[in-house]
Amino acid sequence: MAERLVVIGGDAAGMAAASQARRLKGPGELAITAFERGHFTSYSACGIPYWVGGKVDGPAALIARTPEEHRARTIDLRMRTEVTELDLERGRVRARALDDGGRESWTDFDKLVLATGARPLRPPLPGIEARGVHGVQTLDDGRALIDTLTASPGRRAVVIGAGYIGVEMAEALVHRDYAVTVLDRGEQPMSTLDPDMGARVHAAMCGLGIETVRRAVVTAVLTDDEGRARAVATEDAEYPADVVVLGMGVRPETALAEAAGLPLGESGGLLTDLSMRVRGRENVWAGGDCVEVLDLVAGHTRHLPLGTHANKHGQVIGANVAGGYATFPGVVGTAVSKVCDLEIARTGLLEHQARAVGLEFVTVTIESTHHAGYYPKARPMHVKMLAERRTGRLLGVQIVGREGAGKRVDIAAVALTAGMTVEQMIMLDLGYAPPFSPVWDPVLVAARKATAAVRAAGV
Amino acid sequence: MAERLVVIGGDAAGMAAASQARRLKGPGELAITAFERGHFTSYSACGIPYWVGGKVDGPAALIARTPEEHRARTIDLRMRTEVTELDLERGRVRARALDDGGRESWTDFDKLVLATGARPLRPPLPGIEARGVHGVQTLDDGRALIDTLTASPGRRAVVIGAGYIGVEMAEALVHRDYAVTVLDRGEQPMSTLDPDMGARVHAAMCGLGIETVRRAVVTAVLTDDEGRARAVATEDAEYPADVVVLGMGVRPETALAEAAGLPLGESGGLLTDLSMRVRGRENVWAGGDCVEVLDLVAGHTRHLPLGTHANKHGQVIGANVAGGYATFPGVVGTAVSKVCDLEIARTGLLEHQARAVGLEFVTVTIESTHHAGYYPKARPMHVKMLAERRTGRLLGVQIVGREGAGKRVDIAAVALTAGMTVEQMIMLDLGYAPPFSPVWDPVLVAARKATAAVRAAGV
Numbered sequence: 001m002a003e004r005l006v007v008i009g010g011d012a013a014g015m016a017a018a019s020q021a022r023r024l025k026g027p028g029e030l031a032i033t034a035f036e037r038g039h040f041t042s043y044s045a046c047g048i049p050y051w052v053g054g055k056v057d058g059p060a061a062l063i064a065r066t067p068e069e070h071r072a073r074t075i076d077l078r079m080r081t082e083v084t085e086l087d088l089e090r091g092r093v094r095a096r097a098l099d100d101g102g103r104e105s106w107t108d109f110d111k112l113v114l115a116t117g118a119r120p121l122r123p124p125l126p127g128i129e130a131r132g133v134h135g136v137q138t139l140d141d142g143r144a145l146i147d148t149l150t151a152s153p154g155r156r157a158v159v160i161g162a163g164y165i166g167v168e169m170a171e172a173l174v175h176r177d178y179a180v181t182v183l184d185r186g187e188q189p190m191s192t193l194d195p196d197m198g199a200r201v202h203a204a205m206c207g208l209g210i211e212t213v214r215r216a217v218v219t220a221v222l223t224d225d226e227g228r229a230r231a232v233a234t235e236d237a238e239y240p241a242d243v244v245v246l247g248m249g250v251r252p253e254t255a256l257a258e259a260a261g262l263p264l265g266e267s268g269g270l271l272t273d274l275s276m277r278v279r280g281r282e283n284v285w286a287g288g289d290c291v292e293v294l295d296l297v298a299g300h301t302r303h304l305p306l307g308t309h310a311n312k313h314g315q316v317i318g319a320n321v322a323g324g325y326a327t328f329p330g331v332v333g334t335a336v337s338k339v340c341d342l343e344i345a346r347t348g349l350l351e352h353q354a355r356a357v358g359l360e361f362v363t364v365t366i367e368s369t370h371h372a373g374y375y376p377k378a379r380p381m382h383v384k385m386l387a388e389r390r391t392g393r394l395l396g397v398q399i400v401g402r403e404g405a406g407k408r409v410d411i412a413a414v415a416l417t418a419g420m421t422v423e424q425m426i427m428l429d430l431g432y433a434p435p436f437s438p439v440w441d442p443v444l445v446a447a448r449k450a451t452a453a454v455r456a457a458g459v
Numbered sequence: 460m461a462e463r464l465v466v467i468g469g470d471a472a473g474m475a476a477a478s479q480a481r482r483l484k485g486p487g488e489l490a491i492t493a494f495e496r497g498h499f500t501s502y503s504a505c506g507i508p509y510w511v512g513g514k515v516d517g518p519a520a521l522i523a524r525t526p527e528e529h530r531a532r533t534i535d536l537r538m539r540t541e542v543t544e545l546d547l548e549r550g551r552v553r554a555r556a557l558d559d560g561g562r563e564s565w566t567d568f569d570k571l572v573l574a575t576g577a578r579p580l581r582p583p584l585p586g587i588e589a590r591g592v593h594g595v596q597t598l599d600d601g602r603a604l605i606d607t608l609t610a611s612p613g614r615r616a617v618v619i620g621a622g623y624i625g626v627e628m629a630e631a632l633v634h635r636d637y638a639v640t641v642l643d644r645g646e647q648p649m650s651t652l653d654p655d656m657g658a659r660v661h662a663a664m665c666g667l668g669i670e671t672v673r674r675a676v677v678t679a680v681l682t683d684d685e686g687r688a689r690a691v692a693t694e695d696a697e698y699p700a701d702v703v704v705l706g707m708g709v710r711p712e713t714a715l716a717e718a719a720g721l722p723l724g725e726s727g728g729l730l731t732d733l734s735m736r737v738r739g740r741e742n743v744w745a746g747g748d749c750v751e752v753l754d755l756v757a758g759h760t761r762h763l764p765l766g767t768h769a770n771k772h773g774q775v776i777g778a779n780v781a782g783g784y785a786t787f788p789g790v791v792g793t794a795v796s797k798v799c800d801l802e803i804a805r806t807g808l809l810e811h812q813a814r815a816v817g818l819e820f821v822t823v824t825i826e827s828t829h830h831a832g833y834y835p836k837a838r839p840m841h842v843k844m845l846a847e848r849r850t851g852r853l854l855g856v857q858i859v860g861r862e863g864a865g866k867r868v869d870i871a872a873v874a875l876t877a878g879m880t881v882e883q884m885i886m887l888d889l890g891y892a893p894p895f896s897p898v899w900d901p902v903l904v905a906a907r908k909a910t911a912a913v914r915a916a917g918v
Binding site for chain 1: 874
């Protein structure tokens with residue numbers, strides 16, 4: 001009899017695992033059943049802001065592989081079916097068909113993959129569950145938001161939270177002719193950057209006409225007689241809103257795993273080993289937005305939900321459940337995003353993250369241009385670099401600039417992975433030609449300055 | 460008395476060395492004399508094609524620091540002065556003032572820096588020294604070429620050689636409304652790439668209206684009665700030309716060093732140690748286009764003249780002559796260039812280079828897009844990857860694509876420096892967001908395919 005694999009969650013991690021396992025083992029050896037609670041599989045949630053903003057025709061364009069395509073590859077995919085219980089002892093899961101009167105049934109497994117994703121943070125405030133308040137974590141979320149936008153006669157939006165999703169959504173709403181207010185608790189928007197770099201993003205948001213309220217503590221979503229959101233209240237003011245978007249981040253969707261006694265980290269994310277096997281379990285794997293990943297620079301696990309990690313997790317899990325061998329070594333914390341023509345990137349640790357794990361460091365910030373200053377359209381590019389005191393080891397890089405700035409962060413991402421010092425980085429043989437870079441790439445200029453700062457700091 | 464430093468050559472390596480030394484030691488400790496045979500100092504020769512093509516206002520924009528600026532920093536700079544002899548035994552150089560009736564004089568030194576650069580290859584063919592035949596190695600060369608272009612009534616240009624300088628010059632001449640023919644000995648233009656990748660560049664050149672003649676063996680430059688170039692002859696045909704540009708590469712300008720008995724490599728480039736000190740000499744340093752550099756992937760030194768290396772050499776030399784400490788570890792062979800909107804990049808070894816040093820390897824080529832396929836204006840991007848047989852160590856990457864493709868090569872440049880395997884590269888935490896990259900960066904897609912190829916090749 002074929003071994004039985006059950007996958008919970010039909011997006012990147014789950015379906016990449018299923019697909020990779022199927023590539024390695026045919027249906028005679030491995031029977032694969034996958035459960036997805038929503039209407040879509042294998043999609044790019046990262047594309048939702050561009051769908052909402054009208055840059056991309058959604059949802060079809062955002063789907064890498066449809067349910068039909070998965071089924072054609074002999075994956076028994078149960079759409080609109082929510083798993084409600086894990087019975088690890090007997091090796092079975094209970095699932096409920098959402099469109100079929102809630103009919104429940106048990107499915108047995110030999111091996112289990114948890115890819116249950118994450119859900120937008122909803123602080124327990126009055127009105128937070130009102131109609132017109134939207135997260136943007138799944139394609140179903142995206143569709144619901146677009147339905148609200150289409151139906152709404154008003155054109156005022158409030159985005160709560162100015163992390164990268166909040167900022168991207170704010171821009172998308174501007175493109176839909178909304179007057180947008182972003183309410184954020186921090187000193188500066190773009191909490192994925194240190195405040196000094198976030199200030200540059202703030203300037204770009206103002207340029208788009210986005211009102212950004214900093215140090216804002218949201219106290220309630222106010223509703224109208226029909227229970228629809230009509231405004232967001234903070235400790236200081238009230239902001240009228242025809243639609244409210246939640247951009248306060250997400251938390252791992254691990255209620256099922258918790259109920260089954262599986263190990264969770266501080267964030268609530270599942271803990272796995274390097275093969276993405278749930279710690280202490282022989283036949284349970286987990287990946288994607290529901291797990292914590294090892295941060296190789298910070299030296300601990302944390303919740304860092306990104307599609308690029310989820311896809312890698314899926315590939316690793318698929319190889320391992322099919323009897324192959326692969327590992328996910330961890331992350332260095334790379335992220336890029338865009339506001340208007342401003343490119344925003346970071347990798348490694350921010351200042352507060354470095355301090356939190358006991359690292360002492362120097363920081364430098366340089367201004368350069370993304371290509372030779374004399375070549376047409378040279379635009380400024382700012383690079384901030386953190387290096388460990390004494391050792392000079394690279395700890396993090398943040399970049400804010402225009403075209404050609406964002407992916408520069410990959411240089412630092414690879415250098416972090418390799419454990420390079422900033423002094424080693426000075427001599428990196430990076431691509432140079434006037435349309436691509438100044439003769440000293442801005443990352444190298446930062447490395448030179450950081451090297452000097454490490455020396456100046458002494459022992 | 461102050462120590463006496465003499466620098467020969469006023470471009471990147473020489474003046475970076477002088478400037479860095481001056482930063483570390485004042486004129487009371489170190490007297491610096493620098494000789495430059497041309498009219499310019501510290502300029503970007505890489506910018507010449509953009510000056511010729513009208514994208515950049517030359518020569519001023521291409522000059523990082525003028526002679527006056529150097530003199531203001533207490534560097535005794537002798538412009539239009541050619542060093543004609545090195546007397547290493549007595550520690551002095553003989554120099555001739557080119558604009559002063561050829562007056563010669565000796566200058567004593569305690570420490571010497573050779574930064575004599577390179578000169579365009581001119582095979583010993585009839586007519587190769589004719590008027591109207593131009594190299595493009597120095598700003599003086601660039602000015603002479605522009606004078607010829609301005610004076611010429613005709614609009615036909617022949618470029619000999621289709622390396623990156625030849626290709627960039629061909630495009631520049633198209634922008635000046637020249638009908639351009641490129642004659643090249645190879646199978647495909649862009650000899651810095653393998654022929655299969657060079658073919659993609661060939662297509663782009665055709666799109667610009669550039670006629671590219673491959674497997675062309677040039678036999679002579681034909682001249683008119685006044686000794687001006689009028690055509691270029693190959694074994695098969697004659698190509699009329701109002702101007703001829705040499706793009707066959709350069710060779711190190713080391714006649715002085717050779718006459719003084721300094722050690723040269725196979726290319727004629729000076730051999731140095733890791734501190735850029737000329738091998739076997741206590742008080743002589745060399746850097747820039749006149750030296751061979753250690754190719755960390757090939758495991759031997761070779762001539763790889765690039766402004767980015769020259770600047771680094773200068774910084775290292777400046778630190779060392781001033782009693783500091785710095786080393787240049789070597790290069791991995793990174794280069795980027797542009798034809799029209801096509802970005803062309805390589806790092807590490809080509810197939811023939813890998814074979815020449817005894818490496819066995821697998822190659823893969825993938826097609827992807829530079830950003831998410833569904834995001835507007837996604838353009839194709841091709842990545843070729845070489846990995847060592849058995850070990851899977853990365854040996855080289857070549858990229859041809861549009862906007863955002865070229866600098867991707869830096870990922871591979873850092874991975875090469877760190878000695879990563881292609882399997883390690885699969886899990887690199889690179890920046891991902893739809894406007895920047897597909898969820899699997901094209902470099903990672905290539906690494907996946909290369910990993911599979913290494914496994915398939917077995918032991």
